[in-house]
Amino acid sequence: MIPALVVFVYLAVVLYVGIFAFRRGASSGEDYFLAGRSLGPFVFLFSLFGTNMTAFAILGSSGLAYQRGIGVYGLLASSSAFVIPFTLFLIGTRLWAHGKRFGHMTQVQFFRDRWECSGVGTVLFVLTALMLVPYIVIGVMGGGATLAALTAGFVPYEVGGGIVALVVMSYVFFGGMRGTAWVNTLQTILFLTFGTVAFVLIGRALGGYGAVLERLGAEPATAPLLTRARVPPREFLSYFLIPLSSIMFPHISIFCLTAKRAEHFKKTIVLYPLCILAIWLPAVYLGVVAAAEFPGLRPGASDDVLLRLLTAHADILVSGILGAAIMACVMASDSQILALSTMFTEDLFEHYGGRRRFGGAVEVWTGRAFVVGVTIAAWLVAVELKDRVGIFDLAVRFAFSGYAALAPLMLAALFWRRSTKWGALAATLWVAATVLGTWWLHAASAAIAPAPGQAPVPIFPALGGLLLRTPAQVTVFGFLPVVPMVFGSALLVWVVSLLTRPPSAATIERYFPAPGP
Amino acid sequence: MRAWRYLLLFAAMIALHQDVWFWSDGRLVLGVLPIGLAYHVGYTILAAVVLGLLVRHDWPRDLEDA
Numbered sequence: 001m002i003p004a005l006v007v008f009v010y011l012a013v014v015l016y017v018g019i020f021a022f023r024r025g026a027s028s029g030e031d032y033f034l035a036g037r038s039l040g041p042f043v044f045l046f047s048l049f050g051t052n053m054t055a056f057a058i059l060g061s062s063g064l065a066y067q068r069g070i071g072v073y074g075l076l077a078s079s080s081a082f083v084i085p086f087t088l089f090l091i092g093t094r095l096w097a098h099g100k101r102f103g104h105m106t107q108v109q110f111f112r113d114r115w116e117c118s119g120v121g122t123v124l125f126v127l128t129a130l131m132l133v134p135y136i137v138i139g140v141m142g143g144g145a146t147l148a149a150l151t152a153g154f155v156p157y158e159v160g161g162g163i164v165a166l167v168v169m170s171y172v173f174f175g176g177m178r179g180t181a182w183v184n185t186l187q188t189i190l191f192l193t194f195g196t197v198a199f200v201l202i203g204r205a206l207g208g209y210g211a212v213l214e215r216l217g218a219e220p221a222t223a224p225l226l227t228r229a230r231v232p233p234r235e236f237l238s239y240f241l242i243p244l245s246s247i248m249f250p251h252i253s254i255f256c257l258t259a260k261r262a263e264h265f266k267k268t269i270v271l272y273p274l275c276i277l278a279i280w281l282p283a284v285y286l287g288v289v290a291a292a293e294f295p296g297l298r299p300g301a302s303d304d305v306l307l308r309l310l311t312a313h314a315d316i317l318v319s320g321i322l323g324a325a326i327m328a329c330v331m332a333s334d335s336q337i338l339a340l341s342t343m344f345t346e347d348l349f350e351h352y353g354g355r356r357r358f359g360g361a362v363e364v365w366t367g368r369a370f371v372v373g374v375t376i377a378a379w380l381v382a383v384e385l386k387d388r389v390g391i392f393d394l395a396v397r398f399a400f401s402g403y404a405a406l407a408p409l410m411l412a413a414l415f416w417r418r419s420t421k422w423g424a425l426a427a428t429l430w431v432a433a434t435v436l437g438t439w440w441l442h443a444a445s446a447a448i449a450p451a452p453g454q455a456p457v458p459i460f461p462a463l464g465g466l467l468l469r470t471p472a473q474v475t476v477f478g479f480l481p482v483v484p485m486v487f488g489s490a491l492l493v494w495v496v497s498l499l500t501r502p503p504s505a506a507t508i509e510r511y512f513p514a515p516g517p
Numbered sequence: 518m519r520a521w522r523y524l525l526l527f528a529a530m531i532a533l534h535q536d537v538w539f540w541s542d543g544r545l546v547l548g549v550l551p552i553g554l555a556y557h558v559g560y561t562i563l564a565a566v567v568l569g570l571l572v573r574h575d576w577p578r579d580l581e582d583a
Contacts, residue, residue: 070554074534078557082530082564089571090523097580210548217543226543226551233537240531262580266572273565281558415520 004151006320007327010190011167017186018171018179029355029363032176033105033342034258039178041264043185048255048268049275050184052084052246053191054139054332058283063303065287067452071228072287075239077280081273083243087407089269091247092256094414096265098511099257107253107410108347114413114511115421116503118351123425124406125347127432128250131402132336134395136374139333140165140382149307150323161382164327168334169375172341173368177258180334187332192278194321198314199282202289205313209285212292222295225288235473238480245403248410251339299452299472333378341370394442401482402435408490412497417508423497427489434488438474438481445469530567534560 030036039047057076065072095110104110107128112121143164144157155163171179203209216222224230246252259265283306290305293312297305310323345367349355355363409427412419445459449469456468456475468475476484502508539553546555 070551073554074536074557074560078560078564079534081561082534082567085564085568086527086530086571089568093577093580097577208549210545213545213549213551217545223543224541226545226553227541228539228553229541233535233540237531237535240534266576269572270565270569273561273568277558277561281554285554 002320004154004320007147007150007324010321010324010327011163014167014183014186015170017182018173018175020175020179020182028360029345029350029367030105031178032364032367033338033345034254035176035178035181037100037258038260039181039258039264040260041267043181044259044264045268045271045275046188047181047184048088048252049272050188050191051251051255051332051335052080053188053279058191058279059303059306061280062283062287062290062306063299065225065284066290066297066302066305067299068230069225069227070284070288071231071236073280073284074228075231075236077276077284079240080243080246081276083240084246084276085269085272087244087247088256088265088272091407091410091414092253093262093265095253095256096259096262098414102510105254105257105346106343107248107250108343109351111409111413111424112351114503114507115419115424116507117421120421120425120428121347121351123428125343127402127428128248128406129340129343131395131399131435132250132340134399136333136336136340136378137381137385138396139168139336140375140378141386143168143327143333144382144386146307146323146327149304150320150327157386158383161379165375165379165382168337169371172334172338172371172375176364176367177255177338180338181255181258183334184332188275190321190324192275195279195282198310199286201315202286202309202313206289206293209289212289216288216292222291225291232478234478235470235475235480238483241404241482241486242400242480243404244407244486245400248403248406249336249339250343251335254339254342255335337371337374337378340374341367344370394439398435398439401438401480401485402431404482405431405434405485405489408486408493412493416497417512418497418502419493420497420500420502422500423493423495426496427493430488430492431485434481434485438485441467441474445474526567530564533563536560 028036061072061076064076095104095107098104098110102110102113104113108121108125111124112118140161144159144161147155147160147164148157151160171183175182206212213226217226228236247256286309287302287305290302290309294305294308307323345354345363349363349366354366406428409424412423441459445457448457448459450457450471452471454471456470456478458464459467459469459474465477468478473480475481536553536556539556542552544552546552550558
């Protein structure tokens, strides 16, 4: 029961942080949604990192490492260690500068202004908002499931999901971006500190990690876990493009606008890879170690190996504190809820004259009402579709590819004067079509999906190896769909832009001013 | 830095990420770290160094003018 008590104390602390942040005031939309563009370097780094450090990433990577071995670190972590901060350097800093200069609070506002078109912004709003929804639902589902597991069923899934949703809703409602940023900072520090302590304690309890790995290496069934034998090279290569999604997630791009100064990006960009190392190396490593401790778990069931190791080998108090940290990761839906609320308020309410007619205070309360509505809807969906978590899991995976394929659009807007709204629209429709197409192919080929360890199966035998079905994915010539999606998007924005009329000289001059003397 | 140099850097980092030479090598470094994992730990540190050099030598100077 101690771990459960620690988790409840943690939830109380989180609520306090939200209320504390609220006391600092949120009289304008900019203050509520962007913390007044005033976050310092410390909160900016840890909160941005915490926003990306979701249960999907942490527990999912341990579970995947349990099944597929150490290659998972390369798939999910070392690629992100370069790509995410690189996109922060290239894209995040420029978004910040444009946001400060022109008052943008969302990606859509930037796109509308840059390409002089309300319509393209609306299409992007619909696509990016829809791809964010499953993320929010899965956060509530994860909260319910984790709280039920940590209390050994004392708190049922429905109540657990409700408690998590209520806590998240409260601090987002009262604290806005400032509260969310501080909670994420707390979460990251908690996870880094107690993750390290738990890693050491588990190692001691096992008699040293070396002995466990020797044992794994000596068994033919588990020796491949110490190599990348279970990760096909083309899949490994494809994964390098997935982290392009990070900067295109609305909650990350909006977060980039919260920095007080551009200088604050510097520490984040350089330290981000090291934070990834500190979190993901133990997560993947423990996933592999768990294969020696709890053999025979199926995919999905292996997602809780981190919790199993903790329960079996860590001190009960440390286990509880790390359980709270895991809860914090599960509760990462806070940023997405706030982002969706910001988008609704800025891209619809404000865009269609709401602020002008009703004023800034009503704008903030509209955002807050939206937070309540979205959270309640997410909880209802999480309860109603309790046993269909796989659908949302899948939707999140497709959303990663979808957001990654929108990155060429952002690069074109920021760096290519000649890019046009028609090029942007073509790329956006391509992304929407390919996300839906991949989903359809995945569903249509479910019946022929091979068992783990078996060779991929052609989905349409007449097309040879073009479209293959693996146990968990649909591939295109062996590559994940994200590869053709990203290159198709880049090609479309380039070709269609060249064929259509560029934005006015005035707009181009605003975004690409001539260098001073 | 010009756009093509960023592309070149991105391509180089992709290439370094594909350590085919350790693909099926299960040796342990220092008795605890599989060599493929050790390589990617090194890659992560290299990423921090490369990004540090970018920040130091190629920081966009016009950002703070906003």
